[in-house]
Amino acid sequence: MNDNDVLSKAKDYIYRNARLIDRRRYEYWFEGGSKEAVIQALGAYQNEDGGFGHALEPDIRCPYSQPVPTELALAVMLEVQHTDLEMFRRLIDYLRKITLPEGGLPFVHKNVMEYPHAPWWSAERDDLPMMNPTGNILGMLWKQAFDPGVTDEDWFIRCVEYVWRTMDQEGQPTGYHEGIQWVNFLVNTPDQERAKPYLQRLDEWLAQPGVIELDAHAEGYVQKVLDWAPTPDSYARKFVTDDVLEAHLDALAEEQQEDGGWPITWPTVSPFVELEWRGYLTVERLKTLKAYGRI
Known part of the structure; x- marks a missing residue:
């Protein structure tokens, strides 16, 4: 299949099945769409309290x-x-309002239980801090230039100290979803001197067999090379040889389904939710192929 076929089939899937936010993201990356249109679509998911819901996470x-x-x-x-x-x-x-007294953000609020949700989102308490999503949110706020002063606020500093404490207590990440929190926090913290020993621990963990799935055709809910390194400048790229990377890029292109979308590897709340997830993931897979010069 040539590059035009990949994009043409993906476009058909996205316009048949994907949410407006993912159609706008596709347009931005592949059809000259505007960033303003993406943000306008995103606004529909924001609540009066400033947070986001309404199944932005499907x-x-x-x-x-x-x-x-x-x-x-x-x-x-x-x-x-x-x-x-x-x-x-x-x-x-x-984020200010939901920061817990000793720092850190909860994984999920317990009112999630009032509506359909995947089982891993169940919660009986929402007053416990979690590395996921605290580390990634802090990392992104260090990266953003919209309002740099945010990182000097008390709630932010308390969350930062929570993450350092948690990394001390855990020693290493416990899995992919926590690992990416470590990566984004440590790569983006301005205190790179303090980050050095934690990055060493992170590197030792990432180098362990099975943490980054090297089998391009592994099945099930596993995190492969391109999940860890979706772009050439990804932190985890250094743990993967060129030949393994090329095999994963070949396999990723081959995974495009007949309907033009990419599959997901976890059970969803409903068939409709699966279409939403596939729309989001299809844009992500196309971005990865583009980043590595495959389309």
Whole structure:
């Protein structure tokens, strides 16, 4: 299949099945669409309290603001390097409000239970800090240029100290979803001198067999090379040889389904939610192929 076929089939899938936010992201990356249109679509997911909900994370179906959908919203802003400043400042207001007394953000609020949700989003308490999504949110806020003063605020500093404490206690990440929190926090912290010993621990962990799945055709819910290194400048790229990387790029292109979308590897709340996830993931897979010069 040539490059034009890959994009043509993916476009058909996206316009048949994907949410407006993912159609706008596709347009931005592959059809000259505007960053303003992406942010306008993103705004529909923001609540009065400044957080994001309404199934921006498709497996969390409740309308309420939740930490991880808010993390995703921040990621979209950085993806297009643009935001509405009022939208961004309201997002920060929400993060201030949900920061716990000793620092850190909860994984999910317990009101998630009032609506359909994937089982891993169940919660009986929402007053416990978690590395996921605290580390990634802090890393992204260090990267953003919309309002640099945010990183000097008390709630932010308390969250930073929570992450350092947690890394001390854990020693190493416990899996992919925590590993990417370590990566984004440590790569983006201005205190690179303090980060050095933690980066060494992170590197030792990433080098362990099985942490980065090197089998390009492994099945099930595993995190392969291109999940860890979706772009050539990804931190984990240095742990993968060129020939292994090329094999994974070949396999990724081959995984495109007949309908034009890419598959997911986890069970979803409903068939409709699977279409939403596949729309999001299809844009992500296309971005990776583009980043490595495959399309």
